[in-house]
Each structure stands twice: as C-alpha cells, then as structure tokens.
Amino acid sequence: MTTALLIIDVQNAVLDGEGTPERQPAINAAFTETIGRLQSVQARARAAHIPVILVQHDGGPGNPLARSSNGWGLRHEIAPVLGETVIHKTSCDSFFQTNLGEVLAKLAITHLVIGGCQTQFCVDTAVRRAVSLGYDVTLLSDGHTTGDMGELTFAQIVAHHNHMLGGFHAGAHAVELRRAGEITF
Template identity: 60%
Template sequence: MTKALLIIDVQNAIVAGKGTPERQPLIDAALDETVARLAALRERAWHSGVPVVLVQHDGDPGHRLAIGTQGWEIRQELAPGSGDTVVHKKSADSFFETDLTERLTERSVTHLVVGGCMSQFCVDTTVRRAVSLGYNVTLIADGHTTADSGSLTFAEIVSHHNETLDDFDAGSALAIVRAAAEIQF
C-alpha cells in the first residue's frame, strides 16, 4: 500500500471574511492550528519518502481565491516544496476535471491521508469520491477545518464530518478518521 498526503485548499483567503466579527478570530486561530499540524505531517511524509499533493482551488475573478491573487496562494507554511505535486481544481471534488488520478497513479498511490479546508465542501467531497474510486483514506481528524455556516460553528462541522466519514466505505475501500499524532507513514 503506497500512501500520499493530500492537502486540500489551504490557501491564504480560504476562511477570510467567512465569520462574524466576533467569530472570525476563532476561525482564523483554528486554521492556524490546523496548518501547523498539516505542516508537521508534511515534514513526516517528506522524511518517509511519502508523496505530498497540494490541491489549490482556482477561483474566478472577484472570488476570494481568484487565480493569481494573494488570497489564492497556498499558505506559506505549506508552500509547495521540491517534489510536491500541485493539482488545480475549480469544484469541491479534487478529482473532478483535474489530473489528480493521474498524479496518484504515477506514484502507485492506493491510500490517501487527507486534510485541509473546507470540511463540509472540498474535504468531504474528496474523501467520498476517493473511496468510491477505490482509494483507502485516512481523514486527519484535527487536520481539516472550515468556517461557521448558518447555525453551526466550525468545530461542530468538523466534528460532524469526523463522525460521518469514519468507516465510510465503498466496496473494499474504506475511510477512517485518525488524529494527526496517530498517523504513520
């Protein structure tokens, strides 16, 4: 089983302006903590020779993730390193109309360790799609985050997706949820 670390949409403006003035500092702090855990996991992946794939959402002009803007750039802590692969997408599904499958096939990847943003959109959709395509997935329980949405806080959304996606399966492929500290490469 060949693993890859897949980090989705950890871009400068991913949660910018998504919370109320009172909640935005909490959302930003949660993102910073998540980024720190993902950066540590990436270091472990690099030292283990595990491929790292960064997914970058390409927003249209005027979008907070508009291509070429500072908001679109991947966070400095996770900026692509030598040997990292960057996959560009325009929808919540990291596989839809991208070269992600080809990049994973080139590296004989069968198991994805997934983290990033936004839990209820791109992370959830990509995890479900990966499993349906036959990849085993480890979702990093404390390695994905989002902003508040409606009556739900970001912490409630993250918790819901951790509970919902743990033991999600399709055929013989399975998603499990583990804390970053428990993940082995």
C-alpha cells in the first residue's frame, strides 16, 4: 500500500466568522489544536518520505478565501516545503476539476491519510469521494475541524462525521478512523 498525507483547506481565514462572537474563541482554539496535530503527522510523513499533498480552496471575489488574499493563504504551520504538491480547488470536492487524481496516480497512491478543515463539507466530500474512487482512507479523527453551524457546535459536527465516516466503504475500500498520535508511516 502506497500512502500519501492529504491536508485540506488549512487556510488563514477558513473558520473566520464560523461562530457567534461568544463561540469564535473556542472555534479558534480547536483550530489551533487541530493544526498542531496535523503538523505533527506532517512531520512524521516527511521524515518517512511519504508524499504530503495540501489542498487550498480558491474562493471568488469577496470570499474570505479569495485567491491571493491573506485569508486564502495556507497556515504557516503546515506550509508546503519544496517539492510538495498544492492542489487548488473551487468546490468542496478536492477531486472535482482538479489534478488530484492525476497526482495520486503518478505517485501510485492507494491509501490516503486525510485531515483538514470544514469537516461537513470539504473533509467529508474528499473522504467519501476517495473511497468511491478506489482509495483506502484513514481519517484523522482528531485532525479535522470546522465552525459551528446553526444549533450544532463544531465538536458535535466533528463527532457526528467521525461516527458516520468510520467504516464507510465502497466495495473493498473503506475508511478507518485513527487519532493523529497513532499514525506511523
């Protein structure tokens, strides 16, 4: 099994305004903690010469993630190093109208370790799509986060998606949940 680490939308403004003024500090704190765990997994992947692929959402004008804006930038803690691939996307789906599939095929990747931001949108879509395209997936159960949405807190959304995605399968390919600290390459 050939593995790659896929980190999705860990951008400066990805969670800005994703909660009430009272809740935003908790969202920001969880984001910082998640980034720390992703950074640790990223360091282990690099040390093991495992490909690290970063996905960056390109928002349109006026969007907090508008291309080339400060909010659009990848967080410095997980910034790519020379030779790492950055995939640019314009929808929740990291595979849709991107070259991600080509990059994975060129590297002969069969297994993706996935973490990142916007659990209920971009992370969920990437995980489900990857499995349906024939990849085995390890979802970092503590390596993805989001903001609040309506009455649901970010913690409830993350817990729900971990519950729903753990064991999700398409044919012989499935999702396994693992904590970031459990990942070895």
